[in-house]
Amino acid sequence: MTASTLWQRYQDWLYYHEGLSLYLDVSRMRFDDRFVESMLPKFEQAFAQMKDLEAGAIANPDEQRMVGHYWLRDPDLAPSEDLKKDIVETIEAIESFTRNVHSGAIRPPNAERFTDVLSIGIGGSALGPQFVAEALGADAPPLTIHFIDNTDPAGIDRTLAKLGDRLSTTLVIVISKSGSTPEPRNGMLEVQNAYQQKGLDFSKNAIAITGRESNLDRLAKSEGWLATFPMHDWVGGRTSELSAVGLVPAALQGIAIQEMLDGAREMDIATRAPNLKSNPAALLALSWYFSGDGKGKKDMVVLPYKDSLLLFSRYLQQLVMESLGKEKDLDGNVVHQGIAVYGNKGSTDQHAYVQQLREGVPNFFLTFLEVLHDRAKSSIEVESGVTSGDYLSGLLQGTRKALYENDRDSITVTIPEVTPRHVGALIALYDRAVGFYGFLINVNAYHQPGVEAGKKAAAAILDIQRKVVEALQQEKTPIPLQTLAINVGAPDEVESIYKILRHLAANDRGVKLYGDLSNPGSLTVSAF
Numbered sequence: 001m002t003a004s005t006l007w008q009r010y011q012d013w014l015y016y017h018e019g020l021s022l023y024l025d026v027s028r029m030r031f032d033d034r035f036v037e038s039m040l041p042k043f044e045q046a047f048a049q050m051k052d053l054e055a056g057a058i059a060n061p062d063e064q065r066m067v068g069h070y071w072l073r074d075p076d077l078a079p080s081e082d083l084k085k086d087i088v089e090t091i092e093a094i095e096s097f098t099r100n101v102h103s104g105a106i107r108p109p110n111a112e113r114f115t116d117v118l119s120i121g122i123g124g125s126a127l128g129p130q131f132v133a134e135a136l137g138a139d140a141p142p143l144t145i146h147f148i149d150n151t152d153p154a155g156i157d158r159t160l161a162k163l164g165d166r167l168s169t170t171l172v173i174v175i176s177k178s179g180s181t182p183e184p185r186n187g188m189l190e191v192q193n194a195y196q197q198k199g200l201d202f203s204k205n206a207i208a209i210t211g212r213e214s215n216l217d218r219l220a221k222s223e224g225w226l227a228t229f230p231m232h233d234w235v236g237g238r239t240s241e242l243s244a245v246g247l248v249p250a251a252l253q254g255i256a257i258q259e260m261l262d263g264a265r266e267m268d269i270a271t272r273a274p275n276l277k278s279n280p281a282a283l284l285a286l287s288w289y290f291s292g293d294g295k296g297k298k299d300m301v302v303l304p305y306k307d308s309l310l311l312f313s314r315y316l317q318q319l320v321m322e323s324l325g326k327e328k329d330l331d332g333n334v335v336h337q338g339i340a341v342y343g344n345k346g347s348t349d350q351h352a353y354v355q356q357l358r359e360g361v362p363n364f365f366l367t368f369l370e371v372l373h374d375r376a377k378s379s380i381e382v383e384s385g386v387t388s389g390d391y392l393s394g395l396l397q398g399t400r401k402a403l404y405e406n407d408r409d410s411i412t413v414t415i416p417e418v419t420p421r422h423v424g425a426l427i428a429l430y431d432r433a434v435g436f437y438g439f440l441i442n443v444n445a446y447h448q449p450g451v452e453a454g455k456k457a458a459a460a461i462l463d464i465q466r467k468v469v470e471a472l473q474q475e476k477t478p479i480p481l482q483t484l485a486i487n488v489g490a491p492d493e494v495e496s497i498y499k500i501l502r503h504l505a506a507n508d509r510g511v512k513l514y515g516d517l518s519n520p521g522s523l524t525v526s527a528f
Contacts, residue, residue, distance in 0.1 A: 015280045019266050020425050023414035024280045028404050029365065031290040036276070039289065039440075043282060046439035047274040053435070054272075055079060060236075060446045067446045068232070069239040069431065073264040073424070090230055090244055091257075097207075097227050098251040101171065102142050106226060109204050114171045116163060117145045119249050120191065121175035122183035124318060125209075128241030128427075129249045131315040132260075135308045135423050141253045143171065148187040156190045168200055171252065175209045175245055177231045179216025182458070209244050236446060238319045239431055242424065256420045263424030271432040281432035287411055288339060288437050291365040295337065295441075296324070301357065302343030304369035305396045308418050312369065313343030316430060323434045323445040330442050337443050343367075347395040354399060358406050366403065366410035370396055373417035464490055465500045469510070469527070478514050478524035501525050 001009070006027070015024040053059050056079030059067040071078040071087060078084040100106040104113050119129055126149035133145050146159050163170055172191055176184040195202040207227040208220040220228050229244035240246060242264055247257045271281035292298045300320065302313035325338030344352060346368070357364065374389030382388055400410055413429075415422045438445030467488040479487075481501070485494045498520050504511040515523040 015283055017270055021416045024283055025412040026283050026287045028410045029287040029290055030409055042440050043276055046436050049439045050435055066234040068234040070268055072242045073261045094247050094251055108169050111169045114143055114169050115166050116170040117143045117252050118170050119173045120148045120184050120187040122149060124237030124240050125175040125245050127315050127318050128246045131311040132246060132250050134311045135418055136255045136420055137253055143252050145253055151183045151186040160194050172206045176216050177211045179210050179214040238322050241427055259420035260424035263421035264428035267425040267428035281429055282436055284433035285436035285440060289440055291409060296339045299340040299364040301364045301366045303346045303349055305346040305392055306371040309369055310345050317341045319434055322448050326443040330444055337441055350395055358403055368396055368400060368410060368412040370412055370414040371418055461496060464493060468497055472527040478526040480524050
């Protein structure tokens with residue numbers, strides 16, 4: 001296309017939200033009018049399906065659950081007065097609890113104030129709060145936040161070491177819907193042990209965000225934790241940032257949670273428009289569908305040109321890939337759907353993988369995130385008439401242009417600055433885009449059977465481990481791995497048993513391996 005044609009296409013396809021001062025540019029996605037026309041019937045159906053979902057239709061048939069994260073930012077839309085009341089009262093409880101923590105009315109046993117927050121969660125219970133903390137956290141927040149988001153012992157030790165003596169003034173948030181998810185449960189037990197080792201009462205420093213009547217809810221109430229907040233069964237983990245999961249840690253850091261909710265509500269209103277060109281989430285879904293032929297043939301590369309938005313690509317990774325990565329569609333057909341998401345930030349990527357993006361395998365499309373406002377104070381000139389922010393803007397525009405000239409398509413989302421309102425709007429925009437895309441490709445975007453399969457497989461390995469340890473304790477001399485596998489009733493699991501034993505031996509867990517380590521099949525093993 002000529003420069004004048006591209007300029008006209010930019011104007012034709014530019015979306016602008018006046019209230020949020022947000023721009024969405026899909027003009028560098030090379031769909032044509034015929035493709036758009038062919039997609040209109042699909043979008044008419046998707047608009048209707050989204051309306052039903054917001055009205056309370058069962059959208060997760062595996063668990064017979066509604067999907068209601070949209071109601072969190074507009075309780076009046078909730079399908080019953082009880083749900084509306086629950087949402088409103090939860091937000092009021094969060095705000096009241098936060099005020100009392102900040103004022104010192106709620107405090108640790110031996111100090112006037114809490115100084116830190118330690119958030120323990122996994123998946124959406126960690127990625128959302130981490131993204132928001134990075135995007136909106138103040139330089140000197142009322143409480144400094146830390147995260148345990150894995151069951152890695154060394155990682156847990158590292159986080160606890162950073163807290164050091166401030167553990168006594170740290171408010172611990174344990175986030176788990178069921179209370180039995182292994183990673184947050186393990187993190188909680190590790191942190192409880194750290195408090196015990198220092199002679200501190202964990203319950204006087206802890207709050208829970210969990211399902212009502214869950215194992216964690218009952219534990220927190222029986223031990224007298226400081227507070228509990230609900231995780232509703234109609235909010236999935238990857239869409240939970242604007243529930244108590246994300247609002248509690250954000251509020252404790254001094255982030256304006258009501259402004260986040262307001263921005264999301266504004267975006268929700270915009271993305272309900274039953275018209276493709278005036279609905280930004282529909283435009284995103286259209287672009288994704290076009291790029292990957294409705295089959296996820298191209299990856300989504302996310303490049304935020306703002307340091308504070310660094311973690312947005314990780315947040316979108318779960319939202320998009322867990323929602324859309326499905327083996328079967330709603331009719332039971334094997335389709336292997338999904339869109340792979342990765343990214344870092346601009347302009348770091350000018351010196352990392354943009355070389356491949358421009359000249360390597362064209363198996364992706366890009367999403368540029370642009371922030372117009374450079375900084376809170378005025379900028380120096382790094383060259384005559386040029387600031388650091390000018391360079392950043394120039395690098396974004398230049399990369400977009402260079403990639404398009406080499407047949408690499410891109411989307412650009414532009415916001416005026418990174419504020420709670422705009423972060424809330426970005427969360428809502430991509431929530432809805434994922435929902436629309438799921439309807440377009442006929443998959444259930446609101447369940448995750450693959451994640452559950454992984455948890456079951458891990459539980460099976462740990463069950464084998466228990467049997468192996470018990471069997472070894474009965475043996476007086478070293479025995480071959482194959483014999484051990486037969487003795488525990490798992491003759492086909494020799495490789496798993498070998499890896500279990502290798503891990504136990506490396507951690508001095510009462511197991512010793514004998515023989516040539518480069519030839520695992522020749523090894524014998526004993527307990528000690």
